[in-house]
Amino acid sequence: MPLTITSLFGIPLIQPGDNLVDLIRTALARTGITLQDGDILVLAQKIVSKAEGRLVNLAGVKPSERAAALGAQIDKDTRLVELVLQESREVLRTRPGTVIVEHRLGFVCANAGIDHSNVAGSGNEDEEWVLLLPEDPDGSAERIRRGLEGACGVRLGVMIIDSHGRAWRQGTVGMAIGFSGMPGLVDLRGTPDLFEYTLRITQVGAADELAAAASLLMGQAAEGTPVVHVRGFPYPLREGSFMELLRPREQDLFR
Amino acid sequence: MPLTITSLFGIPLIQPGDNLVDLIRTALARTGITLQDGDILVLAQKIVSKAEGRLVNLAGVKPSERAAALGAQIDKDTRLVELVLQESREVLRTRPGTVIVEHRLGFVCANAGIDHSNVAGSGNEDEEWVLLLPEDPDGSAERIRRGLEGACGVRLGVMIIDSHGRAWRQGTVGMAIGFSGMPGLVDLRGTPDLFEYTLRITQVGAADELAAAASLLMGQAAEGTPVVHVRGFPYPLREGSFMELLRPREQDLFR
Numbered sequence: 001m002p003l004t005i006t007s008l009f010g011i012p013l014i015q016p017g018d019n020l021v022d023l024i025r026t027a028l029a030r031t032g033i034t035l036q037d038g039d040i041l042v043l044a045q046k047i048v049s050k051a052e053g054r055l056v057n058l059a060g061v062k063p064s065e066r067a068a069a070l071g072a073q074i075d076k077d078t079r080l081v082e083l084v085l086q087e088s089r090e091v092l093r094t095r096p097g098t099v100i101v102e103h104r105l106g107f108v109c110a111n112a113g114i115d116h117s118n119v120a121g122s123g124n125e126d127e128e129w130v131l132l133l134p135e136d137p138d139g140s141a142e143r144i145r146r147g148l149e150g151a152c153g154v155r156l157g158v159m160i161i162d163s164h165g166r167a168w169r170q171g172t173v174g175m176a177i178g179f180s181g182m183p184g185l186v187d188l189r190g191t192p193d194l195f196e197y198t199l200r201i202t203q204v205g206a207a208d209e210l211a212a213a214a215s216l217l218m219g220q221a222a223e224g225t226p227v228v229h230v231r232g233f234p235y236p237l238r239e240g241s242f243m244e245l246l247r248p249r250e251q252d253l254f255r
Numbered sequence: 256m257p258l259t260i261t262s263l264f265g266i267p268l269i270q271p272g273d274n275l276v277d278l279i280r281t282a283l284a285r286t287g288i289t290l291q292d293g294d295i296l297v298l299a300q301k302i303v304s305k306a307e308g309r310l311v312n313l314a315g316v317k318p319s320e321r322a323a324a325l326g327a328q329i330d331k332d333t334r335l336v337e338l339v340l341q342e343s344r345e346v347l348r349t350r351p352g353t354v355i356v357e358h359r360l361g362f363v364c365a366n367a368g369i370d371h372s373n374v375a376g377s378g379n380e381d382e383e384w385v386l387l388l389p390e391d392p393d394g395s396a397e398r399i400r401r402g403l404e405g406a407c408g409v410r411l412g413v414m415i416i417d418s419h420g421r422a423w424r425q426g427t428v429g430m431a432i433g434f435s436g437m438p439g440l441v442d443l444r445g446t447p448d449l450f451e452y453t454l455r456i457t458q459v460g461a462a463d464e465l466a467a468a469a470s471l472l473m474g475q476a477a478e479g480t481p482v483v484h485v486r487g488f489p490y491p492l493r494e495g496s497f498m499e500l501l502r503p504r505e506q507d508l509f510r
Contacts, residue, residue: 002259002260002261002262003259003260003261003468003471003472004257004258004259004260005257005258005259005468006257006258007257093508093509095508100508107423107424108422108423108424163459166421166422166460167363167421167422167423167502167507167508167509168362168363168422168501168502168507168509168510169362169363169430169460169463169500169501169502170439170440170458170460170499170500170501170502171439171440171441171458171459171460171461171463171499171500172457172458172459172460173459173460173463173464173467174464175424184425184426185425185426186426188474202427203425203426203427204418204426204427204428204470205421205424205425205426205427205428206426206471208424208426208428208467209428209429209467209468209470209471210467210468210471211467212428212463212464212465212466212467212468213258213260213464213465213467213468213471215459215464216258216461216464216465216468216488216489217258217489219443219489233471234471234472234474244425244426245424245425245426246423246424246425247421247422247423247424247425252422252423253348253350253355253422254348254422254423254509255423
């Protein structure tokens with residue numbers, strides 16, 4: 001069975017309080033997709049964060065001493081640095097304009113995933129608004145999944161993704177920041193390979209592989225489509241959490 | 256247009272010297288796919304390496320002093336360590352059983368991508384054979400692309416992928432190690448977003464996103480399918496090289 005990933009038509013600009021389940025159902029109908037058991041819906045972080053009201057007006061943020069010092073050091077808005085620090089457990093590296101942190105959710109990313117682009121404000125204050133990641137992306141995915149499953153009577157997975165940079169390689173790629181009803185890791189260890197060897201390094205980051213695939217279709221600019229539908233995910237659905245994908249700090253050679 | 260990724264049926268076990276272009280054309284016909292302009296074929300590294308005869312019998316490898324010392328330190332076959340060192344520019348980290356290196360091709364990976372599984376030998380010597388990465392994966396992709404384009408009269412991309420581990424996150428994901436006729440990075444910097452901001456961090460690792468997507472369908476065990484067909488890649492094809500994806504060492508905070 002092929003893996004088919006389809007952008008949904010007609011997801012409007014999201015406002016705080018919007019009901020994503022209803023919007024996704026409408027967009028699925030417009031796109032001509034009837035959900036089936038085993039389908040997965042992948043959402044860009046931005047629309048989940050906006051629906052959940054995670055917009056912050058920088059004008060109301062007062063930088064701590066630590067944020068002021070770090071902001072001066074790396075030439076970055078100290079109010080934004082304050083929010084980055086509030087959203088993070090630990091600063092791993094800094095360079096001009098960028099702070100690489102362990103986010104409070106546990107993953108490593110730049111600037112705590114706080115986004116300046118695609119964020120609307122009101123009139124002249126546009127540039128003051130930034131968008132934090134969802135409070136609890138696994139929980140957000142779970143709620144959306146339950147809403148869609150209840151409405152459509154099928155067994156689904158739902159995933160929320162963001163575009164992250166990486167060590168060693170250029171270019172952002174889509175990565176899972178939360179999901180429900182699907183595996184994060186698929187463990188093939190112990191599976192005999194074609195020559196009856198037992199496979200060794202075969203924990204597959206299946207959710208991240210799908211996040212990257214979905215990200216390809218989302219784009220990031222004016223043409224962006226923030227929800228995509230996936231059919232043909234090749235692994236069985238099960239309960240899962242993005243925390244499966246986090247490498248324990250003590251096993252990480254690159255902190 | 257949806258992104259559709261399809262496993263090809265009927266790729267046999269590959270032997271040194273096999274003509275991958277012919278095998279892929281046969282498999283495409285069996286799968287019922289007629290190539291179109293803009294399609295991409297993604298190949299697992301293993302079949303390219305095998306076709307190119309990159310098998311090495313460990314019984315014939317003599318470890319250097321350096322390999323012997325490192326192998327003893329991390330409890331790993333010193334002959335394999337010798338090959339890892341030969342295939343690498345630099346050792347970045349070590350832990351029991353694993354050497355994280357900068358491969359001679361420029362990317363960072365574990366054990367120089369040398370694979371013990373899915374490698375056939377003869378009789379009792381099975382376990383002695385290992386498989387190195389292709390000499391020049393961009394060049395391999397280029398040759399396969401030209402062969403397919405010539406035979407089929409269409410404009411294609413061809414990519415070779417491997418499963419790599421990552422800093423910070425668990426699970427391997429498919430990554431590009433070589434390609435031809437397609438972009439590695441897509442630069443959206445300067446594109447206005449929905450609110451007329453200019454996007455900031457928007458170099459997308461498009462080839463790696465597609466590699467991850469293709470890897471989902473390849474599996475790694477007995478059911479593996481080493482070639483997948485992609486239709487609907489959302490960015491224009493152009494000439495490209497996997498070297499676009501390599502972060503220059505001096506810009507890398509995680510070496």
